[in-house]
Amino acid sequence: MKKYRQIIIKAAVLCFVFMGFVCPLKTCSADIHDAVKVDVSKVFERMLMAVEKNKYEKITNAMQLLSPLTSEINQIYGVDINADLNKGIIEGNKTYVVRIIQQFIVYSIESHLSVCLDAVSNRQQMVPKIKKAYVEYLVLDPYVRAIDFEVSKKLKMFFRAVNNMVGVNSEEFQTSRDAIKVVLRAIFFEEY
Numbered sequence: 001m002k003k004y005r006q007i008i009i010k011a012a013v014l015c016f017v018f019m020g021f022v023c024p025l026k027t028c029s030a031d032i033h034d035a036v037k038v039d040v041s042k043v044f045e046r047m048l049m050a051v052e053k054n055k056y057e058k059i060t061n062a063m064q065l066l067s068p069l070t071s072e073i074n075q076i077y078g079v080d081i082n083a084d085l086n087k088g089i090i091e092g093n094k095t096y097v098v099r100i101i102q103q104f105i106v107y108s109i110e111s112h113l114s115v116c117l118d119a120v121s122n123r124q125q126m127v128p129k130i131k132k133a134y135v136e137y138l139v140l141d142p143y144v145r146a147i148d149f150e151v152s153k154k155l156k157m158f159f160r161a162v163n164n165m166v167g168v169n170s171e172e173f174q175t176s177r178d179a180i181k182v183v184l185r186a187i188f189f190e191e192y
Contacts, residue, residue, distance in 0.1 A: 038065050040108060041135045047101050048139070056089045059097070073107045081107075102188045105140055109133045109184065113162070113177050127163060134159045137180075144187060155183060 043062050050058035063070065063082055070081045081104050088097035112133035115126070137159060145152040161176035 044139045106184045
């Protein structure tokens with residue numbers, strides 16, 4: 001099963017690298033992170049550490065800090081992160097809870113990048129959003145590296161490409177931005 005998953009992930013990466021396939025991100029009218037007054041990447045890190053230490057109450061507290069983000073994700077993607085996390089916590093299913101937190105991070109990254117849909121947007125406003133998305137990705141990177149180190153390198157390359165090309169209306173910008181979404185979804189949204 002792990003080998004099959006690696007093949008799918010590599011195929012997604014190759015699809016973007018060689019063919020320039022574009023799969024559009026869902027759009028957000030504004031950056032939903034503006035309403036959150038904490039460092040989201042640090043909260044995600046602490047949530048994952050809390051799972052390892054069986055300190056589920058810390059996850060519940062963290063979710064309160066991120067409530068504007070969870071509400072917007074629910075509205076945009078139709079996903080109730082709180083309900084899914086509570087289900088996993090009640091069942092005591094660490095694997096499920098970690099998977100939901102990982103998916104939450106992917107949605108958060110997508111929301112940062114969806115604000116950058118207009119590649120000709122103001123570079124000064126977009127670069128910090130891309131950097132925040134990258135810092136959030138770094139929370140997921142150890143999981144990606146455990147699956148496939150080369151995919152980790154490719155994702156970092158896509159983030160660099162997006163950062164370097166923001167403000168430039170180019171197909172490479174859109175392709176790299178969308179590759180991040182598709183590869184992360186291939187990794188973290190597969191049923192376990």
